[in-house]
Amino acid sequence: MSFPPGAIRDAIIEYLTVVASGATTEEIMGAVRVRLGEVPSSSIRSYLNLNTPTRFERLCRGRYCLREHVGEYKGEFVDRPIFPSETLGGARAFNADCFEWLAVQAERSIHAIVTDPPYGLVEYTEKETIKLRNGKGGIWRIPPAFDGHQRAPLPRFTVLDEADKVRLYKFFMKFGVLAKRILVPGGNVVIASNPLLSHIVSSAMVEAGFELRGYLARQVMTMRGGDRPKNAHEEFSDVSVMPRSQWEPWVVLRAPLEGRVQDNLRKWRTGGFRRISADRPFGDLIRSHPTPSSEKKIAPHPSLKPQSFMRHLVRAVLPLGDGIIVDPFMGAGSTLAAANAVGYRSIGVELDEIFFDMAKSAIPLLANLKVRNDD
Incomplete structure (x- = not known):
């Protein structure tokens, strides 16, 4: 198979730009093949050898990084105490940039990821977070109060332009790698x-x-959509610009299997979802409710998900009940609290110090709550 001039070079450099702290030759080969298809190992090895030390640095036998990232190499990929952390029952929480944290973890050391990331990217920038905490709005829309209830702020993703969406794609590409x-x-x-x-x-x-393994539908009434045209709501009183959203999609993905599902389950304890019972499989439609005020009082995070939903989801992602779950965008710790509640080990990573401190106090309290089961 022939490739356009520079295709292998660009694929290697893009991957090593993402994994700034270095990668093995095998990891580089895997990343190049994800992008280009079947590429001869000799072509990749040759490019690395011919461009070391001008473009790449050999950190140790079989491990390379871009020369401009030499100072970011942290030795062997192990969980080392370079980030502030707290142990909370079976959970461990880190105050860190998740990309930096992920880059220094051991290969094939985690069994599942469950997370609610800042998928608009802009809503959790320092500027927008300050506006949110000061009640100034910004990208956060404050829904009107009615029927006696005050609604939580919602990020307005309709304001994202094409450049924002490109950044979003690159963000998740980097996260995925x-x-x-x-x-x-x-x-x-x-x-x-x-x-x-x-x-x-x-x-x-x-x-x-x-x-891609599909989508989970969290069936819940949200405050998204259903609005009349802005500044013309009386003229078009019978029109909604968008449907009122009554569900929340969760993207379901899986790392490639090693052999058949049963082979993977025997060796790695992963490859499927844990059944609810012997005669009831885990389903992709999960009835839910907005996060109760009792939980919001414990953890006043704008994206807090209810424990009833999180426990149902977290229990399912480890098919045999063994392994470690990671939430790289921990927020107030609802994933870790759910893991503690069902008896799983978990790790959370949160960049914002205020949310990290919130999670430290909230995780034990959320984990101990008795919750109603909507499903």
């Missing part, structure tokens, strides 16, 4: 999204090397 390296074969990845952006999230993760 890093996540695929640390997941064992067959490991599940479940990512919260919304109907406007889920296609971008899923396509970027597939390009990073994951298998």
Whole structure:
């Protein structure tokens, strides 16, 4: 198979730009083949050898990085105490940039990822977070109060332009490359999204090397959509610009299997979803409700998901009940609390110090709550 001039070079450089702290020759080969298809190993090895040390640096036998990233190499990929952390029962929470944290973890050390990321990217920038905390709005829309209830702020993803969407794609491409390296074969990845952006999230993760396994529908009345035309609501009183959203999509992906499903389950304990019971499989439609006020008081995070839903989801992603779940965008710790509640080990990573401190106090309290089961 022939490739356009520079295709192998561009694929190698793009991957090593994402994995700044270095990668093995085998990892580089895998990343190049995800992008280009079957590429001879000799072509990749030759390019690395011919361009070392001018473009690449050989960190140790069989491991390379871009020369401009030499200072970012942290030695062997192990969980080392370079980030502030807290142990909370079976959970461990890190205050760190998740990309930096993912880059220094051991290969094939994690069994599942469950996360609700900042999939609009802009809503959790420092500028927009300050506006949110000061009640100033910004990209966060404050829904009107009615029927006696005050609604939580919602990010307005309709304001994203094409450049924002390109950045979103690149964000999840980078996340996917890093996540695929640390997941064992067959490991599940479940990512919260919304109907406007889920296609971008899923396509970027597939390009990073994951298998798309479908979508979970969290059936819940949201405050998205259903509005009349802005500044013309009386003129077009019978028109809604968008349907009122009554569900939330969660993208379901899987790291490629090693052999058949049963082979993967025997070796890695992953490759499917844990059944609810012997005669009831885990389903892709999950009835839910907005996060109760009792949970929001414990963890006043704008994207907090209810424990009833999170426990149902978290229990399912480890098919044999064994392994470690990671939430790279931990927020207030609802994933880790759910893992503690069902008896799983988990790790969370959160960049924002305020949310990290919130999670430290919230995780034990959320985990101990008795919750109603909507499903």
